[in-house]
Amino acid sequence: VTNELQFRDPVLARSLAATLARLMDEIGRPVAVMHVCGSHEQAIARFGLRSLFPKSLDVIMGPGCPVCVTDVPEVDEGVVLARQGVRVATFGDMLRVPGTVQSLADAQASGATIDIVYSPQQAAEIARNTDEEVVLFASGFETTAVATAAVILNDPPPNFSVLSAHKYIPPVMEIVAEMPGSRVEGFLAAGHAATITGSAVFEPFVARHKVPVVVAGFEPIDILAGLVELLDLIRHGTPRVVNMFPRCVTAEGNLAAQKQLWRVFESTGGRWRGIAHVPNGNLRLRDEFAHIDARKRFTIDLPSLWDYAPPALAGQCICGEIMSGIRNPNDCRLFNRECVPENPVGACMVSNEGTCKIWHLYGGVPDLEATA
Amino acid sequence: MTTTMQSTTGRITLKQGGGGRAMRSLIERLFVRDFATLPFDGVGIAAMDDGAAMRIGDDWLVITTDSHVIHPIFFPGGDIGRLSICGTVNDLAMMGATNVLALTCSVILEEGFALESLEAIQRSMIAACREANAPVVTGDTKVMGRRELDGIVINTCGIGLTRTLVRDNGLSAGDRIIVTGNIAEHGLAVMAARHSIGIEGDLVSDVAPMNSLIASVLDMLPDAVTAMKDPTRGGVSSALHEMASKSGVGIVLDERAVPVTAAVRAVGELLGIDPLHVANEGKALIGVRADRAHDVLQLLRAHPLGRNAAIIGTCTTERLGSVILDTGFGKRLLAEPEGEPLPRIC
Numbered sequence: 001v002t003n004e005l006q007f008r009d010p011v012l013a014r015s016l017a018a019t020l021a022r023l024m025d026e027i028g029r030p031v032a033v034m035h036v037c038g039s040h041e042q043a044i045a046r047f048g049l050r051s052l053f054p055k056s057l058d059v060i061m062g063p064g065c066p067v068c069v070t071d072v073p074e075v076d077e078g079v080v081l082a083r084q085g086v087r088v089a090t091f092g093d094m095l096r097v098p099g100t101v102q103s104l105a106d107a108q109a110s111g112a113t114i115d116i117v118y119s120p121q122q123a124a125e126i127a128r129n130t131d132e133e134v135v136l137f138a139s140g141f142e143t144t145a146v147a148t149a150a151v152i153l154n155d156p157p158p159n160f161s162v163l164s165a166h167k168y169i170p171p172v173m174e175i176v177a178e179m180p181g182s183r184v185e186g187f188l189a190a191g192h193a194a195t196i197t198g199s200a201v202f203e204p205f206v207a208r209h210k211v212p213v214v215v216a217g218f219e220p221i222d223i224l225a226g227l228v229e230l231l232d233l234i235r236h237g238t239p240r241v242v243n244m245f246p247r248c249v250t251a252e253g254n255l256a257a258q259k260q261l262w263r264v265f266e267s268t269g270g271r272w273r274g275i276a277h278v279p280n281g282n283l284r285l286r287d288e289f290a291h292i293d294a295r296k297r298f299t300i301d302l303p304s305l306w307d308y309a310p311p312a313l314a315g316q317c318i319c320g321e322i323m324s325g326i327r328n329p330n331d332c333r334l335f336n337r338e339c340v341p342e343n344p345v346g347a348c349m350v351s352n353e354g355t356c357k358i359w360h361l362y363g364g365v366p367d368l369e370a371t372a
Numbered sequence: 373m374t375t376t377m378q379s380t381t382g383r384i385t386l387k388q389g390g391g392g393r394a395m396r397s398l399i400e401r402l403f404v405r406d407f408a409t410l411p412f413d414g415v416g417i418a419a420m421d422d423g424a425a426m427r428i429g430d431d432w433l434v435i436t437t438d439s440h441v442i443h444p445i446f447f448p449g450g451d452i453g454r455l456s457i458c459g460t461v462n463d464l465a466m467m468g469a470t471n472v473l474a475l476t477c478s479v480i481l482e483e484g485f486a487l488e489s490l491e492a493i494q495r496s497m498i499a500a501c502r503e504a505n506a507p508v509v510t511g512d513t514k515v516m517g518r519r520e521l522d523g524i525v526i527n528t529c530g531i532g533l534t535r536t537l538v539r540d541n542g543l544s545a546g547d548r549i550i551v552t553g554n555i556a557e558h559g560l561a562v563m564a565a566r567h568s569i570g571i572e573g574d575l576v577s578d579v580a581p582m583n584s585l586i587a588s589v590l591d592m593l594p595d596a597v598t599a600m601k602d603p604t605r606g607g608v609s610s611a612l613h614e615m616a617s618k619s620g621v622g623i624v625l626d627e628r629a630v631p632v633t634a635a636v637r638a639v640g641e642l643l644g645i646d647p648l649h650v651a652n653e654g655k656a657l658i659g660v661r662a663d664r665a666h667d668v669l670q671l672l673r674a675h676p677l678g679r680n681a682a683i684i685g686t687c688t689t690e691r692l693g694s695v696i697l698d699t700g701f702g703k704r705l706l707a708e709p710e711g712e713p714l715p716r717i718c
Contacts, residue, residue, distance in 0.1 A: 010628075010700035051702030220701050342387070342710065352644070363697070363705025 007219030008047075016224035017052040023231040024054040031057055032183040033230055034176065034325050036169060037064040037190035038353025039218050045362040047220045058183070059227070060325035063172050064190065066140045067093045067351035068323055069272040074165040075099035077300050078137040081163065082112035086298065087130070088163075089115040089123035090137035093351040096344055101305055104137070120144075120151040120162075127160035135294045139165040143193050145283050146257045149264035152285075152292055163294040166283035168267055169193055170201055175276050177209045179324065184211070186230040191217040191245035196261070198253025199243040210239045217245040264289060273347060274320020319346035322355050329356045329364075336364050391605020391651070392709040396420070396614075415467075421540050422463040422601065423530075432537040434469035436460060437529040445489070445523060447565045449558070449577030450653075453493035456526040457500035457508075458653060459604070461581040466600045466656065467539070469532030470587035472506035478527040480514045485523055493524070504581035506530070536590050541618035542599040548665040549623060549685035550658045552585060552678045553578070554631045555608055559650035560639050574635035580654035585677040589658070589668055596664035601657050606709050609648045609695065611657050612685070613708040617693035619659075624696045625685040625706060648697075649709045659687070 006012075024031065035041065041061045044050060053059055063069050076099040082088040088104065095105045095116065108114040113132075117123045120136055127134035138148045145166040152162065173187055189202060194215045202213040212233035216226030226244045233240060243249050263286075270282030285293040294300075316334055321327040329335045329348070339345040341357055348354035359365075388398045399420065408418035414426030423436030440456040450458075461472055477497070481490070501508060508528075558577040582602070590597060599619060603611035608630070616623045625648075632640075632647050640647045654677065660668045665683055672678030690696070695706040 008700075013701050045704065046699070048697070048699045048702030048704035051704070340710075361707060363707045365705050 007217070007221040009221060013052065013220055013224055016221070016228055019228050020052075020057065020224070020231060021054045023228065023235055024056050027231065027235050029056070031185055031231065031234060032060055032325075033057070033186040033188060033227070033234075034060045034062040034184045035064060035188035035190070035216075036062040036173065037188075037193070038351070038355075038358065039192070040064065040188060040190065040216070040223060041355055041358050042353070043218050043220060043223055045358050049220060049223060052224070053227075057227075057231070059188075060184065061322075061355045062176055062184075062187075062325050063272060063275050063323045065323070065348065065351050065353035065355070066144070066167055067091075067097060068319065068347040068354045069167060069172075069275060070094070070097060070139050070165045070347070071271045071273045072098075072100055073271075073302070074163075075103065076302055076305055077295070078104055078135075078163060079107045080300050080302055080305055081135055081294065081298060082107040082114060083110075083304070084298070084301070085112075087113045087115065087126070087132045087134045088137050089117045089126055089134055091118070091139060092116045093353070094137060094139055096350045097347045098344070099305070120148040124151050124154075124156045124160050127157045131159065133159050133161070135298075136160070136162045137165065138162050139167075141167055141169050141193055142196050142261060142283075145265060146196055146254075146261050149260045152264050152289060153260055156292065161292050161294040161297050162285060164265070164282075164284055166265065167272065167278075167281055168283055170197070170205060171267070171280040172272060172275065172278050173202075173205055173213075174209070175278050175281075176324065177205075177211055184325065185234050186212045186214070188223070188226050188230060189213050189215045191215055191222070191249055194243075194245065194249045194253065196254050196257050198251050198258075199241055199249055200251040201253065202241045206239050206241050212239040213241050215241070215243045215245050215249050217248065272323075274323050317346035319348045319356075322348055329359045332356070336360060387710060390709070392610055394710055395605075415537070415539065419539070419541070422466040423469075425467060425537050428533070431533045431535055432468070433531060433533055434464050434467045434537070435529070435531050436463040436467075437527065438463060439525060439527040441522070441525050442562065443522070444562075444565055445493070447577055448561045448575060450579040451493055451496050452524060452526055453495070453497040454500045455579050455653060456528045457497050457504060457506065458579050458581045460528040460530040461500075461504040461506050461583050462602050462653070462656075464530050464532040465581075465583040465586040466602050468534040468536045468586075468590055468600075470534065470583040470590060472504060472530055472532045472583060474509040474531055475501070475506050476529040477508045477511040478513075478529075479511070480516060480521060480525045480527075482521040482523050483515055483518045490524075493526075500581060504583055506581070506583075534590075536594040536597075538590070538597055538600045540599050540601040540615050543615055543619035543621045543623075543659045543687045544598060545621055545687050545689045546662050547598050547621075547659045547687040548662050548683050549612070549625070549687070550660055550665065550669060550672065550681055551603075551608065551630065551684050552582070552656045552658065552672055553654070553680040554633050554636065555603070555652055555655060556632065556636045556640065556647035556650035558653040559607065560636055560645070560647070562651075563643070563645075564639060574633075575639060578652055578654035580677055582654060582656055582677060585672065585675045586656065588675050588678075589671050592671055593664055593667060596660050596668050597658055598661060599659035603652050603655055603657055605651050607647070607649045607651055608657065609646075609706050610709055612695045612706075613693070615657065615659065616687075616695055619687070620692055621687040622689065622691040622694050622696060623685050623687055624698055624703075626698050628700045629682050629684045631680045631682050648706065662686075
């Protein structure tokens with residue numbers, strides 16, 4: 001009676017798990033696949049799905065947390081703007097992400113004005129109701145960038161500007177696929193991002209790397225069915241893009257949203273925290289919108305930050321390796337000891353999409369049977 | 373415990389009143405350690421149970437006290453007055469003292485508090501006393517200056533007698549865990565009211581005195597019950613962790629067996645809050661011997677407050693002190709809440 005949702009049917013889940021086991025037997029060797037979305041990790045941890053996965057199948061969380069991959073200098077830019085007296089609006093997840101010496105929360109504690117917003121629209125509303133300069137510190141993947149673009153195109157007030165830390169997922173998959181020693185043989189792509197980009201956006205990637213991509217939703221059955229499809233493609237050696245989330249995703253995606261996205265933003269290379277320099281992985285405002293681009297509107301005096309000593313524990317943080325899928329939170333000596341959500345050392349413990357925060361939230365042990 | 377200590381910076385935080393690990397470690401360090409050295413013959417402060425108990429002839433005298441602060445003071449399904457009576461009656465009941473001998477009531481008011489509100493609170497206290505068959509026999513009233521206090525604080529103290537003393541540390545491997553009804557209704561109703569989430573119609577606090585419900589079991593099957601606790605702040609998760617760790621067992625919780633209404637499930641998913649972490653004010657977790665579990669369940673379901681009672685877990689010898697959540701898909705550890713998902717809900 002308690003499982004009204006067909007996508008949460010444990011009986012179906014067990015039969016999919018049996019199929020996974022059979023496929024792994026047929027493949028006959030260990031396989032690693034990667035998902036690139038915090039919401040996938042959330043569902044996997046929340047429902048304890050890892051205990052259903054065959055032991056020889058490694059499902060790795062990749063760089064799927066936009067807050068976590070926001071680079072330190074980007075956080076610093078926000079902190080400096082706030083300390084310069086500009087009002088900075090940002091999403092709650094961003095507040096406690098450590099920069100070189102301070103987070104936005106630290107800046108707030110020392111007197112800066114930071115507004116927590118739930119949408120880019122809300123930041124524009126704040127600007128409409130004040131004479132102060134309001135900067136939206138905009139983080140997020142293409143799903144959120146679309147919302148930022150819509151605000152920029154919708155006649156924002158003159159005191160509103162955007163500090164874009166938006167990232168674009170498809171290029172980072174190339175980076176991960178090309179990492180030396182990468183074991184990743186297939187990708188589970190995020191269903192919600194694909195509603196915007198369409199599943200066809202992954203075709204060039206698959207053609208280049210001969211690695212299958214399956215677009216999947218976020219309920220337990222979505223994820224298990226996505227993995228079955230992915231293993232089937234791996235077993236047959238037929239790398240293709242398969243859309244397993246057709247109730248929301250089409251091949252071409254949301255064309256109107258894409259048009260707005262690329263009208264406002266262009267892709268450019270940039271660092272993803274802990275990962276690498278990602279060619280075309282960042283979204284910056286086109287020159288046409290220079291007047292709304294905080295980087296062009298303000299002189300951001302980054303060196304003014306460096307008078308402070310950096311936090312001591314940060315050197316031991318392995319967020320980068322966790323986000324690249326090389327290690328997991330239990331490999332980190334700070335995890336659940338010095339590094340907890342109330343007192344995070346690395347970005348992965350701050351955001352609700354971060355691997356460390358998710359593992360902490362759901363008991364800190366991803367697969368109970370493996371560790372019993 | 374070390375992680376919670378080092379994040380405290382010489383000031384009390386709201387988290388330390390949230391009913392989770394942070395609160396327990398504060399109480400242990402500050403109050404229990406020294407008070408427990410004073411001579412006392414009975415179940416005292418070191419037990420950190422719902423109350424204390426001492427022998428009086430063949431009976432146990434149980435004593436408990438509770439201070440109540442809540443925002444908003446009027447919420448769907450109750451108010452601070454009803455809460456202050458039920459909270460103390462329930463703490464007594466959780467130790468088996470379902471027959472309440474007497475309650476005290478101490479009220480601290482902020483200057484400017486509306487008399488009309490105070491009268492409404494008093495009316496609901498009287499109504500709750502009648503439901504619980506519990507007399508308030510003495511009290512105290514103080515008024516503090518504006519902004520020296522947030523509206524109203526009510527403290528109640530209760531005493532009761534029982535033949536059958538029930539502790540929160542009596543679980544053994546094999547025992548079943550029963551919850552007496554739908555969970556998370558109080559906490560989510562208060563949260564929805566506080567943040568004006570427009571779904572209040574379906575969300576009503578469960579605040580109610582449980583002594584007659586508990587008596588219906590203890591009077592008939594006094595030997596079937598091995599442990600009891602009411603999952604208030606910190607919710608079912610916090611209470612089960614405490615019972616597991618004090619009893620030296622692990623608890624496997626069957627998530628799909630836990631009774632949750634559609635409204636609670638929907639609001640929980642919307643706010644990203646796990647109902648297992650949310651406060652209840654009219655529910656009990658009862659540890660029962662496996663061979664009597666169904667008898668206890670029948671007795672509970674025959675009572676109006678226990679109609680949705682369910683067997684939700686089993687005690688094991690694995691992972692002592694932990695709660696293992698069986699989601700129906702797989703098993704994982706249930707995290708013990710550090711503090712309340714949102715502060716001050718009871």
